[in-house]
Amino acid sequence: MRILIDIGHPGHVHLFKNFTKQMQKKGHEFLFTCRQKEFEIELLNAEGFPFKSFGSKFNTTIGKLFGLLKFDFLSVIQGLRFKPDVFMSHGSPYASHAAAVLQKPHISLEDSGNWEQMKLYLPFTGAVLTPDVLFEDLGTKQIRYRSYHELAYLHPNYFRPKGDAATILKLRSDEKYVILRFVSWNASHDKGHGGISDGEKSKIIDYLSGRYRVFITSEGKLPEAYRPYQIKIAPEQMHEVLAGAEFFVGEGATMAAESGVLGIPAIYINSIRRAYNEDQEKYGLVFNFQSEEGVFEKIQELEATKDFKKTFRDRREKLLADKIDVTALMVWFVENYPESKTIMMENPDYQYNFK
Secondary structure, eight states: OEEEEEEOSHHHHHHHHHHHHHHHHTTOEEEEEEEESSSHHHHHHHHTOOEEEEEEOOOSHHHHHHHHHHHHHHHHHHHHHHOOSEEEESSOHHHHHHHHHHTOOEEEEOSSOOHHHHHHHGGGOSEEEEETTOSOOOGGGEEEESSOTTHHHHSTTTOOOOSOHHHHHTOOTTOOEEEEEEOOOOSGGGTTOOOOOHHHHHHHHHHHHTTSEEEEEESSOOOGGGGGGBOOSOGGGHHHHHTTOSOEEESOHHHHHHHHHTTOOEEEEOSSOOHHHHHHHTTTSEEEESSSTTHHHHHHHHHTOTTHHHHHHHHHHHHHHHOOOHHHHHHHHHHTTTHHHHHHHHOGGGGGGGO
């Protein structure tokens, strides 16, 4: 089987990497397509996956419309060259449109629920795999599973920290640190939304830097005042570093969820609600704020938690016991598609074969 996967975000490389490795062992062939946004190309190179970059993304409304035409065209051309049996993506309009033109199935994963994007790809998609907690009802194409995208790559079946975060960050072995994440607010779904104000960022950084080493990861260029805190590591090392942090504070939903499944408490500040982040709050792992009000107090509350490490390690174990191995589900679903879609529609509990 030949599979073309379109990547729209660095997190998508992680989402599909273990699936790809498992499938490659079975003899399946892959090609990735992408645009340069943040670290997509670096991550694809680090994994050794074959890929084709279509260049930079566009940030303006007019640019996005032009980009839709450009990247649709390039996706079709790449499809003609690679001749995939199936297209896959995390909600990519380009992959779905190319699949339709070439009369091939498109299987999507979705956990964000951005309707402006889903309207572009759903009509051309055969099946959409989503966490069971997703707010949106996507109709008869939706296959809900009991897990999160982040467990496709941070499940202990695939990821176990080596414990070398201090070496990567050049810290003393006993030196504690925290991770902060700021987003650029350029995505189409970011319009009208917000996170942490500059004033609150300064307050949080000033407080934390007096108690921990502070490392900031950012989608966009950091202001001069924050640059001494900018993390400088290879992107493929981020999860190792995240796993050793005391806690996470930021505007990025994905990194908040990654922290949660690693047992690292996360404070997510963003007016955009994410179902998977809110589900993790039920386990006491992610704490969601739609504005910055109360964030500073939550940081201090976390610091006062009794038996800090054990408390959050136990909460993580409870979460893992409730969730399935997403990668194992994906391998079975794609290899047996479209029969697998029928099986999951008729018997959703079949997914528990992939614990």
